[in-house]
Amino acid sequence: MFPILRIGPAVIQSARLLLVLGFFFGLSLSERLTRKLGEDSDALTNLIIIATLAGLIAARLFFVMEHVALFQKNLIGLVSVDSSLLDPWGGVAGAAIASLIYGQRKHLAFWPTLDRLTPFFATMAVAIGLAHIASGQAFGAPTSLPWAIELWGARRQPSQFYETAGALAILLLLWKQTGAIGVPGTLFLKFAALTSGLVVFLSAFRGDSRLILGTIRQDQLLALGVLGLALFLLEIRAHPGKSAGNI
Amino acid sequence: MKPVSRRVLYLAIFLLGLAWTVLSRPAAGVTTSGQIPAPQVGFAAPAFTLAEQNGQSVSLSDTRGKVVILNYWASWCPPCRAEMPAIQQVYQSYQARGLIVLAINASNQDRLAAMQAFLGSFAHSYPILLDTNGEAGRLYAVNSLPTTFFIGRDGMIQDLVVGRPLTVAGLSSRVEVLLQEKP
Numbered sequence: 001m002f003p004i005l006r007i008g009p010a011v012i013q014s015a016r017l018l019l020v021l022g023f024f025f026g027l028s029l030s031e032r033l034t035r036k037l038g039e040d041s042d043a044l045t046n047l048i049i050i051a052t053l054a055g056l057i058a059a060r061l062f063f064v065m066e067h068v069a070l071f072q073k074n075l076i077g078l079v080s081v082d083s084s085l086l087d088p089w090g091g092v093a094g095a096a097i098a099s100l101i102y103g104q105r106k107h108l109a110f111w112p113t114l115d116r117l118t119p120f121f122a123t124m125a126v127a128i129g130l131a132h133i134a135s136g137q138a139f140g141a142p143t144s145l146p147w148a149i150e151l152w153g154a155r156r157q158p159s160q161f162y163e164t165a166g167a168l169a170i171l172l173l174l175w176k177q178t179g180a181i182g183v184p185g186t187l188f189l190k191f192a193a194l195t196s197g198l199v200v201f202l203s204a205f206r207g208d209s210r211l212i213l214g215t216i217r218q219d220q221l222l223a224l225g226v227l228g229l230a231l232f233l234l235e236i237r238a239h240p241g242k243s244a245g246n247i
Numbered sequence: 248m249k250p251v252s253r254r255v256l257y258l259a260i261f262l263l264g265l266a267w268t269v270l271s272r273p274a275a276g277v278t279t280s281g282q283i284p285a286p287q288v289g290f291a292a293p294a295f296t297l298a299e300q301n302g303q304s305v306s307l308s309d310t311r312g313k314v315v316i317l318n319y320w321a322s323w324c325p326p327c328r329a330e331m332p333a334i335q336q337v338y339q340s341y342q343a344r345g346l347i348v349l350a351i352n353a354s355n356q357d358r359l360a361a362m363q364a365f366l367g368s369f370a371h372s373y374p375i376l377l378d379t380n381g382e383a384g385r386l387y388a389v390n391s392l393p394t395t396f397f398i399g400r401d402g403m404i405q406d407l408v409v410g411r412p413l414t415v416a417g418l419s420s421r422v423e424v425l426l427q428e429k430p
Contacts, residue, residue, distance in 0.1 A: 013411055067420050080414040135410075141273070152388070193260075200264040204271030207278055215272040224264050231257040239250060 015131035022127020023052070029119035033178050037116070043106045044116055050102050051095040058094020062087035111185030111237075118187045119178070122171040125195055129164030138163065141207035157205040166198040183237050193230035199223035292317070292398045293386045297351065297376035300363075305349065305374055307402075313347045314425040315398040316418065319378075319389045321353040322365040327393040330412035335371045337418040344426050345400075348373035353392065355381040397421050400428055 027048055034041040063085050064071050064078065071078055103113060132138040140149075140157025148155040174191055181187045200223045203209060209217040292315075296306040307315070318334060320327035331350070338348045352362055354377040366375060378384055387396065395413060397406035406421050 067416075067423075071416060080416055085414070085416055085420070141278070197260065197264060200267060204267065209273065209278040211273070211278060215274075216268065217271075217273070217278075220268045220271070224261075224268055227264055228261050231261060235254060235257060238253070 014134035015137075018130045018134055019124075019127050022124050022130070026120035026123030026127070029123055029175070030116055033119050034116045036178065039116075043108060044113070047099060047102050047106075047108065047113070048117070048120060051099045054098030055091040055095030056086070058097075059086035059088060059091030061094075062090025109184065111188070114185060114188035115181055118174060118191045119171070121188075122167070122174055122191055122195075125167040126164060126171055129160060129167050132160040133164060136160075137208075139207050140205050156207055159202060159205045159207070162202050162205060163198075166202060167195070170194045170198065185237050186234065189230050189234045189237070193227055193234065196223040196226035196230060200227060291402055292396060292404050295383045295386055297378060297383060299374050299376060305376055307349070307398075310347050310349070310398075311402055312400050313345045314341075314400060314422060314428075315396075316346065316348045316422070317387075317396040317398060318348065318350045319353060319384065319387065319392065319394045320350060321357040321392055322362045323357065324392040326410070326412035328365060330393060330395075330414070331371065332369050333413060333415045333418060335369070335373065336415050337422060338373050340419070341422050341426065346422055346426065349376055350374070351376045351378050351383050353381070353384055353389070354379045355384070397425060399425050 027045065030044055030048070031041040034044050060078070066087065102108075103110070136151055138160055139151055140159035140162075142154045143157050144155065145157070147158060149158045149161075150156075170191065173194070174187060177187060177190070200220050203217045203220040203223070206217070206219070209219060212218045212221065292307060294307050296304050298304050307317075316334065316337070318327075318330075320331070322328065334348055334350070338346060350371075350373055352375055354362070362375075376383075383389075387394070391410040393408075393412065394410070395408045396404050397408075399405045405425055408417075
């Protein structure tokens with residue numbers, strides 16, 4: 001694990017660096033797909049950048065609202081680069097709202113846009129896996145398997161490597177399918193189904209899972225819900241007349 | 248693929264996922280609920296006794312009943328240098344309410360002259376402890392600098408930040424929560 005990179009006097013957190021690299025690589029793949037489909041990629045690029053900025057600002061604002069007193073004493077903290085001062089769900093809400101507003105203003109169709117964003121999402125999934133390798137987070141359960149890795153004082157399942165390999169396989173598989181997406185939304189829903197399926201499967205090897213309902217892993221249960229929803233939507237989008245209607 | 252076959256396949260995939268979720272349930276105590284396991288949040292902070300620069304000994308056990316920020320640092324580590332003024336600011340703000348800061352210098356990996364030169368460059372009032380043989384670093388499984396532990400009044404590790412500098416707001420938000428706990 002390499003949590004920090006030292007380049008001369010500069011110290012960079014490897015996980016953050018990998019996420020930033022993943023962001024730009026994913027962005028370029030989505031732009032490439034959009035151009036391949038004969039469309040203008042500017043709106044998509046703007047959508048990703050606006051959603052990211054709005055997500056970061058909302059994440060900080062939500063955190064500040066939860067801890068107003070702290071920031072009254074220390075206004076400089078409002079613009080701190082400390083990522084622990086972010087509220088993740090506030091960030092997700094901010095990014096989603098900004099995306100919807102921008103998409104409506106630019107008349108971006110919902111499902112085709114999600115398809116074009118899929119390479120970005122899939123690349124970020126790979127980057128998150130690599131970031132976990134660098135930081136040692138999302139670590140595996142203790143094991144005596146021959147391919148176990150030494151981490152946090154024990155020999156463990158290399159869950160971060162499983163996660164990264166799985167995400168990479170999904171990225172490559174979906175990229176191959178970008179030539180014939182079919183019904184709008186199919187590429188994105190396949191990504192959602194495959195990724196959530198991967199989480200359901202691989203969470204079983206994690207050593208840091210949060211548990212709910214006794215001993216059920218929270219990640220697995222959430223991913224199972226996403227898997228069910230993605231498969232359901234894949235089905236009704238393939239046959240809009242026979243099921244819940246066109247979405 | 249025919250629609251019926253596809254529906255059966257989707258249902259089978261979902262049911263397989265459900266079965267796997269139930270069958271792969273971990274035994275109690277196997278997972279750490281997102282925390283780094285060694286030393287981990289929710290466990291007692293390992294006891295140590297280290298000397299300050301003036302030779303005076305400080306033991307973690309002497310701090311029981313207080314909230315402790317235990318910061319492991321070295322003078323050659325830029326994030327460590329960056330956060331120390333913030334730690335001082337937070338210490339001044341919360342000292343009266345029962346906050347103790349113990350800054351452990353990784354002296355087995357640092358030069359005494361460089362450490363003293365850095366400490367002379369800013370005002371600090373919390374004790375600097377010297378981990379000359381790396382014993383405290385091994386005890387706390389420190390593998391990245393800076394590493395900061397937040398220890399509650401009961402002597403349990405309540406939070407842990409590895410490898411990145413903390414800001415005044417980041418420190419204060421954690422300390423506020425711990426100070427609200429009853430002794």
